[in-house]
Amino acid sequence: MRELRGARVVILGLGRQGTALARWLVRQGAEVTVSDRQPAERLGRFLQALEGLPVRYVLGDHPLSLLEGCDLLCLSGGVPLDIPIVQEAVRRGIPLANDAQLFLERCRGWTAGITGTSGKTTTTALVGAMCQAAGFRTWVGGNIGNPLIEFVEEIGPEDRVILELSSFQLEIMTVSPRVAAVLNIAPNHLDRHKTMEAYIAAKQRILDFQDVEDVAVLGYDDPNARSLAAAVRGRLRFFSREREVARGAFLREGTLFLRLGSEAWSICRVEEVRLRGRHNLWNVLAAAAVAGSLGADIGAIREAALTFSGVPHRLEQVREVRGVRYVNDSIATTPERVRVALEAFEEPIVLLAGGRDKGLPWEETAEVIARRARVLIAFGELGDRIVEAARAARARVDGVVLEHLERVATLEEAVARAAGLARPGEVVLLSPGGTSFDAYRDFEERGMHFRQLVEALS
Structure with missing residues (x-):
């Protein structure tokens, strides 16, 4: 177990994990430096959580100078191993850790x-x-x-x-x-x-x-x-x-x-x-x-x-409006999770899918969409790719129920269109299949926005 009192520790990534780790390391007597590629104006709530603590900040970049005198480099989850500062730390023999x-x-x-x-x-x-x-x-x-x-x-x-x-x-x-x-x-x-x-x-x-x-x-x-x-x-x-x-x-x-x-x-x-x-x-x-x-x-x-009835953003029933159930599955950031969500319902589905592309194959999921969703509304950076895959699947598979598919820009537009297209007895399912980073901080923020949009429906 590492001795941390007096150790010079650099944390890469000031998110939820980095903030908690910084607070704890200060209590252990470590000399803490936090670096994040985002500027201070994008990190307000995290900086506020560390206000008053003896923490040094290097924001906007991860310069190699952070490694001078560094005893331990701690990585938040979103920090990849192939960036220059991490590779240089490994070359110098500086140990890596996380919370x-x-x-x-x-x-x-x-x-x-x-x-x-x-x-x-x-x-x-x-x-x-x-x-x-x-x-x-x-x-x-x-x-x-x-x-x-x-x-x-x-x-x-x-x-x-x-x-x-x-x-x-x-x-x-x-x-x-x-x-x-x-x-x-x-x-x-x-x-x-x-x-x-x-x-x-x-x-x-x-x-x-x-x-x-x-x-x-x-x-x-x-x-x-x-x-x-x-x-x-x-x-x-x-x-x-x-x-x-x-x-x-x-x-x-x-x-x-x-x-x-x-x-x-x-x-x-x-x-x-x-x-x-x-x-x-x-x-x-x-x-x-x-x-x-x-x-x-x-x-x-x-x-x-x-x-046990589940956790938020995972097939979470938000509300029923005029006989239509709205379900939040914002956690679904892969095509496979979209397939799982579609197969969880027997009712006709209006599917809202999109977000940022992770470079994963959509062909198999598009076939399930064609067979299980009556309506597909695609949004975000991934929207065009999902529509193209679903259109191709609709032409090649049997048992197609997909009647309508369209592309919109935002989740707000998708919910509004779904409210107009859904019929009583159907499920409007947010199961994006892509990450949230084209428009939101994380899947939770996307799911909370979906909830707000649904709660606002008359």
């Missing part, structure tokens, strides 16, 4: 880390609900909610800590949680990781530093996640909707089960799960396997499975 690394090095509680291309936020929150129902003092954070680094000294040895961990965080980490879960791995963030092999390797790092007493939970139904079984150093458990696994959680004849020893315990029936969509059965199964590995009893796991 999750420093937290796990010091956390005394039982830790679980959850990663995956999709479902990790819902699963993380659900594991937290299961542990709370079991009576444990529970902390939920990481890439969801508040970074927990500021609370690490308060966490006791019997507390349960559940972290959502992204590939961006994991790719530099050299410590693993006590329970590590990889839900699934599908093409994503290839603009950052460049190749699928590099993306998988980043996800695998959640397992790489476990020992024989630790637990790995893998999604059996996903080939990429299942293939990581060869890298597991501790006890291996799977979750599956398709087959009965020897250790872990599974679906059998319409009932969800958990088996960690010789006995399989019934969790609940499929129809009793409150979360919407077949894909959420995987999330419940994964959460059960993780929570069970953290010591949650089957009664607590069952209680949470029956009552």
Whole structure:
């Protein structure tokens, strides 16, 4: 564990993670410098959160001079490894870290880390609900909610800590949680990781530093996640909707089960799960396997499975207006997540999709759009590409229900058009398939704007 008192630490990226880390490092007695490529006027709320603290700022760029005398370089999640200052730090032998690394090095509680291309936020929150129902003092954070680094000294040895961990965080980490879960791995963030092999390797790092007493939970139904079984150093458990696994959680004849020893315990029936969509059965199964590995009893796991209704911006029902339901799935920043969202509904769908392009293939998702959405309204930088892909899919697939597709500039225009085109009994679904960065700070800001627009409908 690094000694931080008197250490000269540079943080790249003054966002949610960078702000929390800066506050904590100051308390540890470190000399803290924060650098962000954005100017001060774009960072107001973060600078305000650090007001009065002895923090040095270098804004507008990441000059190499930051490395002079630097003992530790900490990267916020959005900072890639291939920028000059990070590569130069590696060349000079300056260690890299982030808030999750420093937290796990010091956390005394039982830790679980959850990663995956999709479902990790819902699963993380659900594991937290299961542990709370079991009576444990529970902390939920990481890439969801508040970074927990500021609370690490308060966490006791019997507390349960559940972290959502992204590939961006994991790719530099050299410590693993006590329970590590990889839900699934599908093409994503290839603009950052460049190749699928590099993306998988980043996800695998959640397992790489476990020992024989630790637990790995893998999604059996996903080939990429299942293939990581060869890298597991501790006890291996799977979750599956398709087959009965020897250790872990599974679906059998319409009932969800958990088996960690010789006995399989019934969790609940499929129809009793409150979360919407077949894909959420995987999330419940994964959460059960993780929570069970953290010591949650089957009664607590069952209680949470029956009552947990989801987290904001993930198939979140916002409002019903004139018989039309409006659903916020702003978290969907990949084509695959759009497919999952479309398949969660039986009702006709008016789909709002767009945002910034991540360079991912749209052909398969466009076919699902053609078969599941009655109306497609595309917006943002990605709008033209989605419309072209959907138009081509409509011409080549069977069972087409897509009647109308159009391109608008903004989400505000998309909601207004959807309100005019949707019919009673239909769902207006915001499931963008692209990032929010063409118009918003993050997917949460985009989702909140969608909520405001829907609430304003008469």
